[in-house]
Amino acid sequence: MEKEIAGKKINVNEEGYLLDFNQWDESIGEAIAKENNVEMTPRHWEVVKFLQGEHKNNVPLSIRKIGKSNVIDIKEFYALFPQGPLKISTKIAGIPKPASCL
Amino acid sequence: MSEYNGEIKKMLIILSKATLENVYAAFVLANGARMEGIEAEIFFTFFGLEAIHSKKLEHLHVATVGNPAMHMPTMLGGLPGMEALATSMMKKEMEKIDMPDIHEFLDIMVASGVKLWACRLAMDMFHYKKEDMYEGLSDVITVGDFYKQGSVLGTHMLFI
Numbered sequence: 001m002e003k004e005i006a007g008k009k010i011n012v013n014e015e016g017y018l019l020d021f022n023q024w025d026e027s028i029g030e031a032i033a034k035e036n037n038v039e040m041t042p043r044h045w046e047v048v049k050f051l052q053g054e055h056k057n058n059v060p061l062s063i064r065k066i067g068k069s070n071v072i073d074i075k076e077f078y079a080l081f082p083q084g085p086l087k088i089s090t091k092i093a094g095i096p097k098p099a100s101c102l
Numbered sequence: 103m104s105e106y107n108g109e110i111k112k113m114l115i116i117l118s119k120a121t122l123e124n125v126y127a128a129f130v131l132a133n134g135a136r137m138e139g140i141e142a143e144i145f146f147t148f149f150g151l152e153a154i155h156s157k158k159l160e161h162l163h164v165a166t167v168g169n170p171a172m173h174m175p176t177m178l179g180g181l182p183g184m185e186a187l188a189t190s191m192m193k194k195e196m197e198k199i200d201m202p203d204i205h206e207f208l209d210i211m212v213a214s215g216v217k218l219w220a221c222r223l224a225m226d227m228f229h230y231k232k233e234d235m236y237e238g239l240s241d242v243i244t245v246g247d248f249y250k251q252g253s254v255l256g257t258h259m260l261f262i
Contacts, residue, residue, distance in 0.1 A: 063137060064202055064210060074213035083139035101134050102200060 006031040017090070017097050021052075024094030033092045036083060040092075044080055047072050048093045055095040061086060062100040111256030112141040114248070119262065120152035121165040122189060126196075128153075128262045129207045136214040144211075145248045147221035150262075151228060154218060154236040159204045163189045205236075212238035217251070219243050 003012045006027040011019040016032070018024055029048060033040045050071045054061060063086055067074040081088040090097055113135040117128040128144055135142040152158040166172055166179030166188045178184065193203075202210060211218065220235060220242045232242055252259060 062200060063133070063214070064200060064206075067210065067213070074210060078136070078214055084137055086137055087139070101130060101137075102202070 015091075015097065018094040021055075021094050028094060029092045032094075033088075036088050036091065038081060038083075038088060038092065041080075044092075047077070047080060048089060051089055051093045052095060055090075055093070060100065061090065061098040062102045064102055106255050109256055110135075110140050110258055112143070112252070112254050112258070114143050114145065114252050114257060114259045116145045116147060116248075116259070116261045117150035117153060118148045120149045120158075120162055122162045122192060123164055124262050125150075125153045125162055125204065126201070126207075129204075129211065131260065132216045133207070133211055133214060136211075136216055141215075141254075142211075143217040143219060143248075143251055145219045145221060145243075147224045148227075151220060151224055151230060151235075153204060154208065154220060154239055155230060155234060156236055157234070159208070159236060162204060164192050208236055208238055219248060219251075221245070221248075 001012060001014070002009050003016070004010070005012075008023070008028070010023050010028060013019060016035075018028070026045075030040055033044070038044065050069070051061065059065070063074060063077070066072060066077060066086070072080075077085040077089075086098055086100075113132065115128050115132055117125065119125070128150075132142040132144050146154050152162065163185045164172075166174060166184045167176055169179070172179060172188065174184075174188075201207075208218070217240045218236070218238060219240055220230075220232070222242050222244050225231075225242050232239065
């Protein structure tokens with residue numbers, strides 16, 4: 001489905017995840033963050049960029065792997081995205097929601 | 103009127119067993135709740151306490167007796183070494199799917215904000231002290247205290 005995000009028409013799934021990463025830019029990420037009650041800071045962007053890189057390299061994302069990444073620990077990850085770190089951060093990053101239960 | 107729409111806000115999980123499959127079920131459910139932004143707490147009671155006992159938590163086993171899903175005759179499951187064999191097989195499979203061991207899983211849950219409670223009555227019964235338990239334990243509490251934790255709209259309780 002199409003959704004207007006930051007003034008642009010973007011293809012998203014029913015849960016609001018981008019279907020095409022090429023449509024993503026920082027203003028889109030910012031708008032999705034706001035919608036999910038996240039105020040983006042440089043630290044948030046650092047994590048979001050890291051996740052985009054991992055996704056590009058086809059690394060499956062899980063809380064455990066991110067905790068071991070040396071980029072961010074699990075506690076801080078939850079502090080940045082309290083309403084579900086992996087779920088919300090990937091949505092902001094414009095990448096698919098990880099199917100992992102861990 | 104309340105705006106509550108039936109959404110799950112908090113999961114209270116009671117773990118009364120320490121067989122590997124039950125412990126992992128409780129941990130995955132608690133951790134999975136946090137991943138969705140849902141609060142989660144585990145109340146360890148009776149044998150469930152072994153999952154947070156510092157000296158025992160690394161030595162939990164899969165139940166091979168009385169477990170029809172193991173597809174193993176009960177008589178065989180009772181042979182010496184059977185539980186250890188089934189356990190090491192299961193642990194290998196868990197590694198493949200990136201499942202953490204019990205101690206690491208406890209660390210992940212604490213970092214994720216899961217509260218871990220030990221049942222006071224069961225602690226007394228097994229003569230365990232708080233110092234014997236995993237360091238991330240929130241506290242030793244009574245059933246009444248635990249119920250108070252559930253006084254939030256949208257709380258669900260699960261017994262394992």
